Amino acid sequence: MIRSLRVRLMLAATLLAVLFMLALLPAMQGAFSLALKDAIEQRLASDVTTLISAARVEKNQLKMPALLPDEQFNLPDSRLLGYIYDREGHLVWRSRATQEENINYTPRYDGRGNEFASIREDNGEEFFVYDVEVKLLGGKSAAFSFVALQPMREYNMTLAGLRENLYLGFGAALIVLLALLWIGLTWGLRALRRLSQELDQIESGERESLSEQHPRELLRLTGSLNRLLQSEREQRARYRDSLDDLAHSLKTPLAVLQGVSESMAQRPRDRDQAWVLQTQIERMNQQISYQLQRASLRKSGLVRHQVELLPVVKSLCDTLEKVYRDKQVKVSYDIPELSHVPIEQNALLELLGNLLENAYRLCLCQVRISLHQNAHGVEICVEDDGPGVPPDQRARILQRGERLDRQHAGQGIGLAVVKDIIESYDAQLTLDDSTLGGAAFRIHFPAAN
Structure with missing residues (x-):
């Protein structure tokens, strides 16, 4: 399917022009x-x-001069033939x-006066014929057919x-018409190209709204998009504020309940x-933490960010190496x-922070982070040489509150947050075995449309 509006218009105009010319050519011919x-x-x-004016009738015999006024009749190789x-x-x-010509033509003296026609000889050669019947020559009665x-x-x-011409x-x-049309379309579609550039700037975070310097036909569209952007920002702010208010309002009652449970x-x-009671308090804390993280890390509807990966990975690994310095983890980057x-x-810090923290915590001594890019998108892979994840448990650990590792403290919401972040960016998270011997978490971001 052709996705370029300019190419579509050009193809439609070309088709119409060709059809018009194909219909016009036979008419002109x-x-x-x-x-x-x-x-x-x-x-x-x-x-x-000329032949008639030169002819004379004498004693009922037709007489023609040796040389005729029309020089073409006097030339032996003339294209004009007279009979x-x-x-x-x-x-x-x-x-x-x-x-030297043997024309197979027999005039019909039928009183029609003159006739213009075409004939075809047995050898395929064709001639135009003009036949005039004459009943009077030089004032004398005659009956002849003069043929040219x-x-x-x-x-x-x-x-x-x-x-051919x-x-x-x-x-x-x-060609000239299409060139002029291409120039005209390029000029006419500049407004859409400028609108596309402004949308790219919004997606990259360089601007917050569309300008009003667009043709009247696009002002309604740009106005609607600006209202949508503003509504989204306000909704996200209200969502975060509501969750913050909820967290603060529950903080004191939970602290009281925690004290009561300890007593x-x-x-x-x-x-x-x-x-x-402590179990229920812990679950409530998990829910609050989970919802706050979701509110702060959700993807914006139109803004598309681009973050350089390597500095973020190195920063996280430097921090984790200090936490797990006793394990002497060997980290490799691809x-x-x-x-x-x-x-x-x-969102990237939260996502990779959870995956790398799990990798450092569960590995024996080796962690690998790699990135692969192709026409279909970008894939980040975090691998370790730990015990891995059994195939029948891989779907369960991505659920909120589920944990396979019971030896270390935790709430079991890290991978659930990772999954939510990835889904909000239309990405995919897959879990399989690593060549290092442990688990391999793969995050695939599809290519932008």
Whole structure:
């Protein structure tokens, strides 16, 4: 499917222009052919008039001068042929150029006066014929047919030359027309190109709204987009504020409940109830933390960020190496310089922070981070040489609150947050086995449309 509006318009205009020219060519050729035939008819009529004016009847015999006023009849290789027939169709005179021509033509002396037609010989040669019936010559009664013939070769060559010139002329006109149309479309679509550039600037975070310097036909669209952008910003702000207010409003009651549960845990008979209470408090804390993280890391609807990956990865690994210095983790990078990923920086920090923290915590001594880019998008891969994840448990650990590692403290929401961030960017998270021996988390960001 052709996605360029300019190319679509050009193809439509080209098709219409070609169809118009294809319809116009036969009409022009037909009109020119009729005009050319009319000119030939008039010329032959004039030639026949020359023959008639030169003819004389003496003693019932037709007499023609040795030289005729029309020089074409006197030349042996002339293209103009002249014949005179009597009433019975017998040839009584012929011009010099007809001495080597055997034209199979028999006039019909039927009183119609004159006739313009075309004939075709057995050898395929064609002629235009102008036949005039004469009943009176020099004031004397006579009955003759004066015939002038002209080969159609010149006519056909003229038509062929015209056809070639028409094709060349129409082709050149079509090229010029399409060039002018391309220039016109380029100029006319500048407004859409400028609008596209402003949208790119909004996606990259360089501007917050579209300008009003657009044609009237686009002002309604740009106004709607600006209202949508403003509404999205306000909605995101209200969402974050609401969650912040909720977190603060629950903070004090949860702290009180935590204190009560700790007091109850000191009494042997209340330890079971205290454990239940602490479990529920922990779940509430998980829910609050999870929702706050989702609110702060959701992708904007129109803004598209580009973050250089390698500095972010190195910064996170430097921090984690200090935390897990006793493990002496060996980290390897397979990330090209100046490689970018389409995600906001805070979201990338949260996403990779969770994955790398899990990799450092569960690995034996080796972690690898790589990036692969192709026409389909960008893929980040975080691998370790730890115990890995059994295939039947891979879907479960991506659910909120689910953990396979029970030896270390945690709330079990890290991978769930990672999954939410990835889904908000229309990306995909897959989990499989690493060549290092542990787990390989792959994040695929599709190519931008």
